[in-house]
Amino acid sequence: MVEEAPTTWAGLALVVGPGGIGAAVAAELKRTCPDLKVLTAGRHGPPASSLQLQLDLQNDSDLDGLSSSLRAQGLPLRLVFNCSGRLHGPGLQPEKRLQQIDRSQLEEQFGINAMAPILLAKAIEPLLQRDQPFHFASLSARVGSIGDNRTGGWYGYRAAKAAQNQLLRCLSIEWARRWPLATVSLLHPGTTDTALSRPFQSFVAPDKLFTPERAARQLVEVLLQQTPEQSGAFLAWDGQSIDW
Numbered sequence: 001m002v003e004e005a006p007t008t009w010a011g012l013a014l015v016v017g018p019g020g021i022g023a024a025v026a027a028e029l030k031r032t033c034p035d036l037k038v039l040t041a042g043r044h045g046p047p048a049s050s051l052q053l054q055l056d057l058q059n060d061s062d063l064d065g066l067s068s069s070l071r072a073q074g075l076p077l078r079l080v081f082n083c084s085g086r087l088h089g090p091g092l093q094p095e096k097r098l099q100q101i102d103r104s105q106l107e108e109q110f111g112i113n114a115m116a117p118i119l120l121a122k123a124i125e126p127l128l129q130r131d132q133p134f135h136f137a138s139l140s141a142r143v144g145s146i147g148d149n150r151t152g153g154w155y156g157y158r159a160a161k162a163a164q165n166q167l168l169r170c171l172s173i174e175w176a177r178r179w180p181l182a183t184v185s186l187l188h189p190g191t192t193d194t195a196l197s198r199p200f201q202s203f204v205a206p207d208k209l210f211t212p213e214r215a216a217r218q219l220v221e222v223l224l225q226q227t228p229e230q231s232g233a234f235l236a237w238d239g240q241s242i243d244w
């Protein structure tokens with residue numbers, strides 16, 4: 001067995017949204033980057049998780065308090081990885097046709113899948129430094145690709161992920177000027193066995209459904225290869241670029 005070289009990433013890492021993929025990403029970062037202190041943040045974690053920060057991304061006062069909570073850790077911020085998102089929930093179902101479009105469902109989709117990641121970036125920006133490398137990654141979805149949309153449906157989720165892509169692409173351009181060592185990445189995890197995908201898994205071949213641990217391993221591997229020159233990329237779990 002080939003031994004993996006430990007990475008040189010050091011400092012503080014924040015994983016937001018410790019759901020199926022987020023919790024596995026936090027564990028994978030701890031495994032592969034021993035010099036990172038990994039914190040998780042969310043509304044609530046899985047029963048055995050060690051959620052360190054209470055953070056509702058749709059609550060402005062939580063976001064306002066985030067930079068001081070992170071600063072109190074006394075370490076340079078190296079990574080923020082947004083693993084939050086929502087496809088369905090109480091009163092929220094992905095639309096199959098136009099007549100199922102509903103204003104409040106669209107607002108919910110955009111609130112968490114599009115606005116939350118850019119507001120998270122705004123909240124942590126005061127911790128960035130021009131001479132320190134920093135990565136901001138956020139989970140998007142291939143179905144958010146407009147160019148790749150051949151089947152339609154899921155109007156709100158698709159559109160909200162496309163909006164996230166545009167917002168973070170803008171961010172990558174601004175940060176390239178202001179924070180030249182920052183890298184912004186939009187990542188598609190592949191279909192993964194979590195609460196989010198569970199109602200829709202009957203359409204997925206078993207060999208195409210990743211465990212959260214496998215998804216996390218692949219995502220972290222792609223993330224660790226990203227450099228400021230590639231900032232603003234929309235990439236799949238295998239490192240392949242996805243059409244906008």
Ligand SMILES: NC(=O)c1ccc[n+]([C@@H]2O[C@H](COP(=O)([O-])OP(=O)(O)OC[C@H]3O[C@@H](n4cnc5c(N)ncnc54)[C@H](OP(=O)(O)O)[C@@H]3O)[C@@H](O)[C@H]2O)c1
Nearest residue numbers: 017018019020021043056057084085141191192194196197
């Ligand atoms: N699973 C897949 O097949 C798949 C495929 C493509 C893309 N993705 C994307 O991958 C990401 C992670 O999905 P997952 O499969 O891990 O889903 P998941 O298990 O449902 O996890 C989603 C996480 O987002 C959190 N979240 C939702 N609203 C929040 C808020 N306002 N503030 C803070 N956290 C909030 C949830 O916390 P609560 O428990 O508090 O709601 C949960 O921890 C999502 O962006 C999803 O769109 C997943």
